[in-house]
Amino acid sequence: MAKLYTPAMAAIDKKKARLKGKVQKSSPGREAWKRLRRNKLAIAGLVILIILVLIAVFAPFIAPEGIDNQVLTRRLQPPSSEHIMGTDEFGRDIFSRIIYGTQISFPVGLICTVIAFALGGVLASIAAFKGGRVDNVIMRFMDIFQSIPPLLFAIAIAASLGNGIVNLVLAISLSTMPARSRVIRAAILTVKSNDYIESARAIGASSTRQLLKYMLPNAMGPILTAFTFSVATAILTVSSMSYIGLGITPPTPEWGSMLSSSKALLRTAPYTLYFPGLMIMITVLALNLFGDGLRDALDPRLK
Amino acid sequence: MLRYIVKRLLWMIPVVIGVLCIVFVLSVVTPGDPVTTLVGADASAEAKEAMREKLGLNDPVYVRFANYVIKIVTKGDLGNSYTSNQPVKTEILDRFPVTLKLTIASVIVALLLSVPLGIISAVKRYSWIDNLSMALSLIGVSIPQFWFALLTLLLFAVNLRWLPASGISSVKGWVLPVLMIGVGNMGNFARTTRASMLEVIQQDYIRTARAKGQKEATVIIKHGLRNALIPIVANVGNVVGISLGGAVIAENIFSVAGVGKYMLDAINSRDWPAVQGGIILLAIAFSIIMLIMDLLYAAIDPRLKSEFRARGRKKAGRKLQVA
Amino acid sequence: MSDKVLEVKNLIVHYETDDGVAEAVNDISFSIGAGETVGLVGETGAGKTTIALTIMGLLPRPAGHVISGEILLDGKNIVETSRSRFRQRQNDRMMRKLRGNDISMIFQDPMSALNPVLPVGEQIAEVISLHNKVSKAEAVKRAMEMMELVGISAERYKNYPHEFSGGMKQRIVIAIALACNPRVLIADEPTTALDVTIQAQVLQLMNGLKQKFNTALLMITHDLGVVADICDKCGVVYAGQMVEYGTIEHIFNNPSHPYTKALFNALPSLDKDVERLESIPGLMSDPMALPPDCSFRERCNAKCDKCIPKDPPLFELEPGHFVRCYHFAPSDWEVTSGTAGEKEASK
Numbered sequence: 001m002a003k004l005y006t007p008a009m010a011a012i013d014k015k016k017a018r019l020k021g022k023v024q025k026s027s028p029g030r031e032a033w034k035r036l037r038r039n040k041l042a043i044a045g046l047v048i049l050i051i052l053v054l055i056a057v058f059a060p061f062i063a064p065e066g067i068d069n070q071v072l073t074r075r076l077q078p079p080s081s082e083h084i085m086g087t088d089e090f091g092r093d094i095f096s097r098i099i100y101g102t103q104i105s106f107p108v109g110l111i112c113t114v115i116a117f118a119l120g121g122v123l124a125s126i127a128a129f130k131g132g133r134v135d136n137v138i139m140r141f142m143d144i145f146q147s148i149p150p151l152l153f154a155i156a157i158a159a160s161l162g163n164g165i166v167n168l169v170l171a172i173s174l175s176t177m178p179a180r181s182r183v184i185r186a187a188i189l190t191v192k193s194n195d196y197i198e199s200a201r202a203i204g205a206s207s208t209r210q211l212l213k214y215m216l217p218n219a220m221g222p223i224l225t226a227f228t229f230s231v232a233t234a235i236l237t238v239s240s241m242s243y244i245g246l247g248i249t250p251p252t253p254e255w256g257s258m259l260s261s262s263k264a265l266l267r268t269a270p271y272t273l274y275f276p277g278l279m280i281m282i283t284v285l286a287l288n289l290f291g292d293g294l295r296d297a298l299d300p301r302l303k
Numbered sequence: 304m305l306r307y308i309v310k311r312l313l314w315m316i317p318v319v320i321g322v323l324c325i326v327f328v329l330s331v332v333t334p335g336d337p338v339t340t341l342v343g344a345d346a347s348a349e350a351k352e353a354m355r356e357k358l359g360l361n362d363p364v365y366v367r368f369a370n371y372v373i374k375i376v377t378k379g380d381l382g383n384s385y386t387s388n389q390p391v392k393t394e395i396l397d398r399f400p401v402t403l404k405l406t407i408a409s410v411i412v413a414l415l416l417s418v419p420l421g422i423i424s425a426v427k428r429y430s431w432i433d434n435l436s437m438a439l440s441l442i443g444v445s446i447p448q449f450w451f452a453l454l455t456l457l458l459f460a461v462n463l464r465w466l467p468a469s470g471i472s473s474v475k476g477w478v479l480p481v482l483m484i485g486v487g488n489m490g491n492f493a494r495t496t497r498a499s500m501l502e503v504i505q506q507d508y509i510r511t512a513r514a515k516g517q518k519e520a521t522v523i524i525k526h527g528l529r530n531a532l533i534p535i536v537a538n539v540g541n542v543v544g545i546s547l548g549g550a551v552i553a554e555n556i557f558s559v560a561g562v563g564k565y566m567l568d569a570i571n572s573r574d575w576p577a578v579q580g581g582i583i584l585l586a587i588a589f590s591i592i593m594l595i596m597d598l599l600y601a602a603i604d605p606r607l608k609s610e611f612r613a614r615g616r617k618k619a620g621r622k623l624q625v626a
Numbered sequence: 627m628s629d630k631v632l633e634v635k636n637l638i639v640h641y642e643t644d645d646g647v648a649e650a651v652n653d654i655s656f657s658i659g660a661g662e663t664v665g666l667v668g669e670t671g672a673g674k675t676t677i678a679l680t681i682m683g684l685l686p687r688p689a690g691h692v693i694s695g696e697i698l699l700d701g702k703n704i705v706e707t708s709r710s711r712f713r714q715r716q717n718d719r720m721m722r723k724l725r726g727n728d729i730s731m732i733f734q735d736p737m738s739a740l741n742p743v744l745p746v747g748e749q750i751a752e753v754i755s756l757h758n759k760v761s762k763a764e765a766v767k768r769a770m771e772m773m774e775l776v777g778i779s780a781e782r783y784k785n786y787p788h789e790f791s792g793g794m795k796q797r798i799v800i801a802i803a804l805a806c807n808p809r810v811l812i813a814d815e816p817t818t819a820l821d822v823t824i825q826a827q828v829l830q831l832m833n834g835l836k837q838k839f840n841t842a843l844l845m846i847t848h849d850l851g852v853v854a855d856i857c858d859k860c861g862v863v864y865a866g867q868m869v870e871y872g873t874i875e876h877i878f879n880n881p882s883h884p885y886t887k888a889l890f891n892a893l894p895s896l897d898k899d900v901e902r903l904e905s906i907p908g909l910m911s912d913p914m915a916l917p918p919d920c921s922f923r924e925r926c927n928a929k930c931d932k933c934i935p936k937d938p939p940l941f942e943l944e945p946g947h948f949v950r951c952y953h954f955a956p957s958d959w960e961v962t963s964g965t966a967g968e969k970e971a972s973k
């Protein structure tokens with residue numbers, strides 16, 4: 001049977017010819033970005049995060065009132081055209097507090113994660129590169145730290161240090177640090193055992209060069225993904241701890257702490273419950289969507 | 304295998320000492336004076352000093368630490384609660400079964416509900432049921448537990464009046480706390496199962512099973528599932544840890560008299576021995592659960608089992624050489 | 627007809643993906659008799675494994691589609707070219723009974739072909755109890771016999787795959803494949819992943835068992851040495867097409883297609899004194915965009931003015947020896963006479 005030259009084949013040929021004309025520059029990062037861009041959900045997550053950041057930056061222009069504008073004559077008003085999310089038990093405009101809340105939850109979660117990754121990263125790098133006994137000792141210490149469930153550990157630290165943003169950040173960073181260092185160590189070890197590191201060594205690359213040019217970019221993938229998911233977890237922890245009264249305390253408009261009185265108000269003013277929780281969920285959802293996309297883009301094998 | 308169990312049990316000693324160390328350090332850096340809490344702010348200086356002496360607070364830090372560890376290790380004495388003046392150990396052990404049951408029930412319910420969903424998602428990839436279950440799972444891992452609890456409380460207890468708002472004296476009372484603790488895990492399990500199953504389905508041994516003429520359902524269950532469960536079982540230990548944390552919050556929202564509520568009440572009344580005791584006991588319980596999970600893990604993955612065996616042999620060989 | 631156990635006729639298989647259609651198998655025909663061994667040689671990506679998976683009915687879904695052609699097992703067609711769900715499912719059900727029982731396959735990589743969490747004996751017994759109405763004890767007994775047959779002590783029935791070496795695992799895979807005494811055995815590069823010393827043992831074992839059970843064997847390989855060792859007939863596959871087909875003597879004594887010749891030139895040889903092994907310039911055409919003319923033209927070193935811009939048919943060089951190259955077109959051949967040679971080949 002003679003093969004027919006179909007229009008589809010012609011189209012493919014044309015596309016090929018077009019591709020040949022272009023200089024094909026492709027690095028792993030660029031490839032990943034290309035794949036990420038094609039992932040609609042991940043881009044949706046990214047867009048939500050950017051919007052949240054913009055809201056945080058322009059909060060004073062968006063929010064109709066301040067964060068602690070107590071007007072006792074308008075306590076617990078349901079949503080209306082004047083107060084689109086209603087007012088809380090102190091007569092504060094919930095919408096304004098939600099808007100200012102973008103300045104708290106996301107940044108605090110981010111800072112917790114940055115600190116956890118920085119501390120964990122240093123320990124993990126030492127462990128992974130020194131290997132042997134050093135590795136063993138560091139990882140056994142991590143084991144001990146990890147034998148306290150993370151939220152419990154954070155509660156213990158926050159309880160002994162007292163309330164406040166700084167103490168909360170410290171509590172969450174310290175309690176999550178062991179798990180984060182484990183991720184980083186695993187990423188470094190995987191890359192370290194790869195053949196291209198062997199070949200880099202074989203061509204005589206110095207160890208700093210090995211680290212900077214070959215290992216770091218390749219280990220970044222899984223670390224970046226883990227980082228995104230960790231920010232999501234940290235935001236959830238921040239809000240949970242603030243909810244039980246061990247984190248950020250009123251009048252700071254942290255979304256979790258805004259909910260701390262809503263259990264008592266379930267019957268009388270259930271609308272105080274909806275929006276702060278929804279905001280936490282949207283933020284975390286956006287991070288998870290972006291993290292999923294990042295993981296798929298960096299590791300196209302899985303999908 | 305026995306060697307491994309013994310080794311893991313011995314390893315718990317440094318873990319416990321480490322935990323004691325951490326908890327002790329936390330109690331040292333705690334601002335505020337426990338004596339004031341105990342005898343009242345307006346008590347006389349002599350009374351305060353007497354209490355201080357009685358608690359051993361005037362000793363140097365290392366002596367206090369040594370006394371603290373010795374007391375716990377030899378007598379299992381975690382001290383008395385400042386508020387009730389009862390031994391912390393008995394107070395916590397009374398409440399511990401509830402917390403443990405709540406945690407384990409939620410992990411089991413989460414597994415039972417979400418693992419099948421993950422399998423169906425993987426097998427019927429990109430179908431509407433896959434899309435739906437993955438959307439739900441994503442919400443599950445993104446929703447704040449306590450907010451989920453409040454929403455379900457509003458819906459099922461306040462509006463519909465189907466379920467009680469607090470307490471777990473009836474079976475119905477268990478539903479909301481168990482769901483709340485498990486909501487994140489469910490999302491997590493479903494997502495992990497799907498990803499793991501998708502990877503397993505592409506393996507050569509699945510093709511071998513199909514080449515035998517095996518039914519697709521049997522291929523998935525017999526050859527796929529057990530392999531796909533390995534990463535999930537490997538992670539169940541950690542999930543139990545996360546759930547213990549969730550139980551602390553759940554007990555407070557649903558007024559369940561467990562260790563979590565006890566601890567948070569203790570935190571609010573600055574009752575440090577109670578807080579410390581709670582953390583120590585939960586950490587030990589968590590370590591034991593991790594050990595059990597690791598053994599279970601070894602049981603379903605034969606590669607690990609023989610690795611333990613091989614490791615034991617290698618060690619024995621090395622000893623012979625030294626001799 | 628009767629002596630042909632497996633017959634593949636004008637098989638065309640495509641993979642349809644988001645990026646386009648890959649024409650993996652383009653008009654392949656061959657047949658195998660009982661006790662006969664046919665080799666398919668070609669480089670990676672030529673479509674050999676796709677042919678094997680099509681015969682097994684295990685094309686990856688949803689991408690793989692049999693566009694046209696027939697595969698006859700004992701004269702009965704076993705491929706479904708219809709896309710109707712119902713027909714597909716019906717075919718699936720039929721294939722499930724055949725797989726492992728009448729047609730078996732040995733996969734390339736023994737390291738990953740066995741389920742890591744099941745004892746190997748159980749994996750052999752599984753296929754036995756699947757296709758025979760036997761008690762569990764009987765299945766175990768027969769699985770043990772199979773183990774002994776492939777040279778593994780039956781005592782190792784309860785061992786797990788990771789406790790075996792690569793060659794041993796491949797023996798287990800062979801035991802699984804032959805446990806139900808199939809009519810056709812497809813071996814997809816069964817020795818590629820093994821050490822050279824083990825390769826010979828495994829080949830010998832397969833050859834011995836094939837003769838014992840009078841199985842028709844389809845040997846897929848890129849190793850001409852393997853073909854020379856155990857094949858009766860051989861087809862050279864390039865870009866999803868059979869470019870040369872004939873008996874082992876035809877191919878080895880009189881390699882005619884430029885690609886076949888190039889393959890032989892790329893082999894190290896003891897009796898020829900060459901400075902450097904020849905390599906074939908260029909890469910195989912992308913199955914997503916096959917050229918409309920001879921797919922080997924771009925790499926061919928024997929291009930001539932006979933090469934018209936149309937896909938060449940198979941020409942019969944000598945009885946039973948077919949070549950897909952215009953070089954061998956008989957003088958009276960005209961473009962319009964089309965695929966005369968092809969029909970011959972499928973007989």
